[in-house]
Amino acid sequence: MGYFENSEAAQQQNRRNKAQFEHMVVRNLDRTNKTAIIESADGENFYSVTLSSCTCPDFINRQKPCKHIYKLENTLKETTAAAPSNKHFIVFLLCVLAGYFGAHYFYTKRYGMGLLYLCTAGLFCFGWFYDIYRIASGRFCDKYGEIL
Numbered sequence: 001m002g003y004f005e006n007s008e009a010a011q012q013q014n015r016r017n018k019a020q021f022e023h024m025v026v027r028n029l030d031r032t033n034k035t036a037i038i039e040s041a042d043g044e045n046f047y048s049v050t051l052s053s054c055t056c057p058d059f060i061n062r063q064k065p066c067k068h069i070y071k072l073e074n075t076l077k078e079t080t081a082a083a084p085s086n087k088h089f090i091v092f093l094l095c096v097l098a099g100y101f102g103a104h105y106f107y108t109k110r111y112g113m114g115l116l117y118l119c120t121a122g123l124f125c126f127g128w129f130y131d132i133y134r135i136a137s138g139r140f141c142d143k144y145g146e147i148l
């Protein structure tokens with residue numbers, strides 16, 4: 001009995017660790033409804049995740065929180081750190097002042113795009129101007145696909 005409880009707890013801890021350190025792509029984060037689409041580690045499956053359910057085999061078999069649910073939990077905590085309106089303003093300011101260095105991409109943790117902008121001076125300024133327009137019109141997303 002004790003052994004099973006322990007291993008059960010250890011397994012849940014293992015899932016929490018995975019949620020923190022395993023690479024998982026979170027898409028369509030919906031902060032209001034607390035849902036998201038999370039890509040499987042191999043990128044071949046997409047799971048629809050809420051704080052109490054997930055469409056992955058692990059959850060379906062066990063009906064207990066899987067790593068995707070923990071990941072969603074962590075992501076929601078992470079992204080509620082800054083108020084959305086605040087974030088929008090910061091990104092806009094960064095883009096206007098240092099957009100050709102990709103500062104707004106680094107801020108939203110989209111490092112690939114940030115590096116590209118750094119090397120090409122904001123896609124030769126075209127990308128930079130376009131991003132200012134996109135942010136101002138509320139069509140710029142962070143790395144979770146959430147509009148800022």
Ligand SMILES: [Zn+2]
Pocket residue numbers: 047054055056057058059066067068069
């Ligand atoms: Zn899952």
